[in-house]
Amino acid sequence: MLSTLDNTSICERQEAAMKEFCKFLHEPIPEKVALVPCNSVGALLHWKVLLLLAASLSEEERAYWVLNFQAPEVAQPVAEAIPIQPKYPEAFDAHFHLDRTLHRLQL
Template sequence: MLSTLDNISIPERQEAAMKEFCKFFHEPIPEKVTLVPCNSVVALLHWKVLLLLAASLSEDERAYWVLNFQAPEDVQSVAEAMPIQPKYPEAFDAHFLLDRTLHRLQLQQGGMKDMMDAVPVEERR
């Protein structure tokens, strides 16, 4: 799900922490942890990987995790902290990168017309 177009660099400090997890769980320690290609189970700790895994859950699977793994009472719920964003952007800034936008829309290639055809646009008056 991640590609080299995504910013997939891992800071040294985070990589060091990931390697400590490897040691703790007696997992092989890679020379360098990479997300693309994923070369260690410890890459599952990276926030982008966790976000993609969570986003791929069905509604029933999300409900299972929420029900069975309650957050501490003093922690604000995710629903309150981060409202669900629409799948497609509602608007663009005056500057955007067409190649990255096409990638996020899961379009392999194309131009502005292909992107506009892929996203429903509401007419406003």
């Protein structure tokens, strides 16, 4: 799902974290971490890789991860962190695809 046409980049701070992750896992550390082609397990720390992995999970798989790997007690509960919003938006940005908006609204 990642391609060379994608403008996703890795900043210095992310690359340092990815290399430390590799070191922690005792995995080979590449000289330069790349997403396309992915050359390191450290790429799992990049937001785009995590987003693509999460998006590829089925509803059942997501429920499994949420149920078995809950947030620590010290973390702020999601219900408190995100204000409750009405089910239907008063307006939406027309830039987004209507089919995705309708799907999110369960219509």
